[in-house]
Amino acid sequence: MGTVETMTMKEETAADLPIIDAHQHFWDLETNYYPWLCDPEPIPFRYGDYSALKRNYLPPDYRCDIGPNRVVGTVHMEAEWDRADPVAETRWLEGVAAAHGLPSALIGHAEPDRADIADVLAGHARSPLARGIRHKPAAAARPRDAIRGARGSMDDPRWRAGYALLEWHGFSYDLQTPWWHLDAAAELAADFPAIPVIVNHTGLPADRSAEALAGWRAALETVAARPNVALKISGLGLPGRPWTVAANGPVIRDAIAIFGTDRCLFASNYPVDRLAGPFTTIFDGFRAVVSDLPLAEQRKLFHDNALRIYRL
Structure with a gap:
């Protein structure tokens, strides 16, 4: 574990497909x-x-959590490190990877509208593990409060000027934002077609009412129209409820139907999603939801798309 492996399709079954945990x-x-x-x-x-997350979580803990799942690589997502020096997290992770063989790649943090954005991106780019950045743009708490053009949003000219620098470094952008801002994300992706965008946590469909899910599906369809956008299926926990196929299967199926198996990738969001369920419960759930797909399509979701998108 800790290296990206490949197997021929004839050697694989659904139960032992390799996994690249993309988040x-x-x-x-x-x-x-x-x-x-x-x-x-x-x-x-x-x-x-x-509060259960307020303890150290390092590769030995992760390896314990994954159990029998055949994880062959991971992508570390910035973990809300001290914003005063986001590049320090990247330097620390290089030491973690050298000592433990994980992560296989990393996504650093950068605020595109900060004054020293060029220096921050250059700092991340010095790491051979760095593949891009994540940032959570300014967002409204509810769909009805969403407006376009807010300071710090994907419409903000200063934010966009910093975002444009990602292309120079060959970086991708991991976007975490509620689904009611994905119209802005679609325009961003259209205006910067050379920058890959990976929408985090399935577009955050936290409200599972019929009305909210209809809005979520429409938002996904809008952003999926841009070919440089992919969707990370993760972060589907609901407060006070265990992770189940009954609760999350319809959301996963809709997401894949909209984006297709070439642009979706499964991820654990561990240890955060430990609050929703054990690692094996989540990945067994993913397997159950896509069990009717050909094995080659399943392999894309668990492994191949992450391999390609994060250039492992």
């Missing part, structure tokens, strides 16, 4: 500062109480 986190709270995990006052969190 996971490590943290060491004894040596590094993550405000949301280290500060005594909790932040508003979509899963509710997250």
Whole structure:
């Protein structure tokens, strides 16, 4: 584990397909500062109480959590490290990878509208593990409050000027935003077609009412029209409810129907999604939902798309 492997299709069954976990986190709270995990006052969190996450989580913990799943590589997603020095997280992760063989690649943090964005991107780019950045643009809390053009949003000219620098480094952009801002994401992707965009956590369909899911599907269809956009199927936990196929299967099937098997990828969001269910429960759920697909299509979702999109 820790290296990206390949197998011929005739050697594989659905149960032993290789996995590249396209979204996971490590943290060491004894040596590094993550405000949301280290500060005594909790932040508003979509899963509710997250106090169980306030302990170190490193590759040995992750390897314990994955159980029998054949994880052959991972992509580390920035974990809300101290925003004063986001490149320090990348430097720390290089040491983690050297010591433990994970992660296989990383996505750093950068605010496109910060004054030193060029320096931050250059700092990340010095790491051979770096593939891009994640940033959560300014967003409204509810669909009815969504407006276009807000400062710090994907429409903000200063934000876009910094975003444009990703192309120079060959970086992708991991976008975490509620689905009601995916119209702005579609325009962003159209205006910068050379920058791959990976929408995080399935577009955040937290409200599972019929009305909200209809809005979510329409938003996915809008952004899926841009060929440089992919969708990471992850982060589907619901507050106070266990991760089940009954709850999440319809969302997963709709997402794949809209984006297709060439542009969707499964990910654990561990250890955060430990609040929703065990790693094996989540990945067994993914397998169950797509069990009717040809094995080659399943392999894309679990492994091949992450291999290509994150250039492992």
